[in-house]
């Protein structure tokens with residue numbers, strides 16, 4: 001699964017867990033499925049911590065953030081809704097607050113990844129069709145190779161999960177894999 005990049009260069013991978021924050025896991029937009037997915041992310045991240053750079057993004061909004069026109073207030077900075085779920089904050093990942101769907105937009109994510117020589121990203125998180133898909137787009141536009149771990153993602157509206165995976169595969173050329181393959185990238 002790690003394989004070689006198209007130009008023959010070996011993959012150097014990082015793991016981005018998108019928005020496993022309480023408003024998407026067990027508060028405002030949360031669900032039992034989201035809790036299951038967040039716990040599954042946590043157990044994988046515990047196994048790979050120290051072996052691969054991990055970035056945990058946190059949807060974090062300012063008061064009256066324009067995005068609230070679409071979703072209403074959520075993940076407001078300073079509230080528990082914008083905090084990482086459970087023990088995710090303890091796994092030693094780089095915690096990256098973001099205000100927009102795309103984790104590359106308005107953050108130093110790209111320069112951080114480039115500075116540590118990353119060319120391939122494993123991406124997981126919530127919601128598959130929103131912040132995961134836009135972060136995948138941001139990665140695609142910056143020429144990263146991308147693997148989305150489908151069982152470590154879910155959608156706020158469950159029926160959109162598979163649709164989003166299909167779209168990302170067809171327009172961004174992502175690889176879709178199961179987290180059980182994790183051992184292959186350690």
Ligand SMILES: [Zn+2]
Nearest residue numbers: 059061067075
């Ligand atoms: Zn948001």
